[in-house]
Amino acid sequence: MNGELFAGSWVINVLHHSSFQKGGYVIYGGTMTVRDGVLKYVDDYSGHYTPRIHQFFNMLREFKSRGLIQPDTIIKKKYPIHE
Secondary structure: OOOOOOOOOOEOOOEOHHHOOOOOOOOOOOEEEEEOOEEEEEEOOOHHHOOOHHHHHHHHHHHHHOOOOOOOOEEEOOOOOOO
């Protein structure tokens, strides 16, 4: 994974998770909570993107390499492993 991270709060009829790339290709989609600039929670729930397990692990590895995963970051796998 190499590139930009897009994140934002969902606003009904204004901003949706697919707005950043206008429905185009993404490497990963999921849910996260950031508080005071610190990643507190991340999962693989993203609606129609339904990330596969290798994408989830690649995203976690990239987040860790960027110093985003902290000892108290909650990581949850929501989709069943199907690979």
